[in-house]
Amino acid sequence: MNFEQKLKDKFPGAMPEADFVIKSFEAIFPLGFSAINAIACVGLCRDEITLPLSDAIKKTWGESFNFSSLAGMLFLGKMGFLAAQHHSPNEEGKERYVFYAFPHIAIDAEGEVGRCERSGRHGQSTACGALFSFQKEMEGGKLRLGLDFDDVEQSLLKIRLLQEIHYGQVPDLLELTQVTLKVIQTDIERMIGLTVDSSKNDYAVFTGIQIHGPKMNYIWPDVCYSVVNGTKQQIMLKAIKKGLEEL
Numbered sequence: 032m033n034f035e036q037k038l039k040d041k042f043p044g045a046m047p048e049a050d051f052v053i054k055s056f057e058a059i060f061p062l063g064f065s066a067i068n069a070i071a072c073v074g075l076c077r078d079e080i081t082l083p084l085s086d087a088i089k090k091t092w093g094e095s096f097n098f099s100s101l102a103g104m105l106f107l108g109k110m111g112f113l114a115a116q117h118h119s120p121n122e123e124g125k126e127r128y129v130f131y132a133f134p135h136i137a138i139d140a141e142g143e144v145g146r147c148e149r150s151g152r153h154g155q156s157t158a159c160g161a162l163f164s165f166q167k168e169m170e171g172g173k174l175r176l177g178l179d180f181d182d183v184e185q186s187l188l189k190i191r192l193l194q195e196i197h198y199g200q201v202p203d204l205l206e207l208t209q210v211t212l213k214v215i216q217t218d219i220e221r222m223i224g225l226t227v228d229s230s231k232n233d234y235a236v237f238t239g240i241q242i243h244g245p246k247m248n249y250i251w252p253d254v255c256y257s258v259v260n261g262t263k264q265q266i267m268l269k270a271i272k273k274g275l276e277e278l
């Protein structure tokens with residue numbers, strides 16, 4: 032199974048990430064969100080191969096607040112969420128926040144999940160490396176838990192993700208990425224509940240999985256919605272143009 036087949040099989044509806052960012056903007060622009068009056072907040076893995084998505088969001092929305100941590104986990108806490116909101120434009124007393132949050136995974140030309148090539152680096156590499164390392168640790172049957180101050184983000188990642196993994200089961204990398212997405216979605220909901228005043232301010236949430244293909248990145252959109260004047264509305268993002276046929 033090559034890359035295109037694997038992408039269609041595992042991530043039906045995935046689209047090139049530049050298209051995704053345009054679609055996300057077009058979905059909420061009619062609801063009053065613009066580059067002038069909203070702040071984008073972006074949570075991705077720290078990995079440099081995630082950056083084209085961050086750059087596309089920045090190009091579309093202007094500056095963006097960085098929520099990123101290993102694997103795209105949201106460890107910035109209430110302080111980070113509130114700081115972003117306090118940096119938002121406040122047009123006529125209303126603030127608007129656009130949250131993007133994505134774990135990531137690579138698929139190589141042969142359809143191998145987790146494998147990627149990095150420019151200038153010999154041999155194959157892995158993405159997400161943090162999740163791959165955790166997966167290998169689980170597979171090895173010995174988990175180092177507890178907060179390691181020399182490895183804070185990876186410690187927190189393991190502690191948080193383990194809450195969602197059935198005891199005794201070792202997910203493969205794809206399953207672990209899906210678990211990570213669910214955790215990110217749960218955590219962003221909780222943090223929004225703790226920090227956002229939706230009676231005064233509007234926001235939108237875009238989540239899914241960022242996929243690194245052999246030629247470009249894709250987004251498989253999952254939970255996406257807006258909250259405007261306190262009313263929640265689902266956003267369906269469909270692939271535009273010819274999608275995969277463009278490859």
Ligand SMILES: [Zn+2]
Binds near residue numbers: 101159
């Ligand atoms: Zn990563």
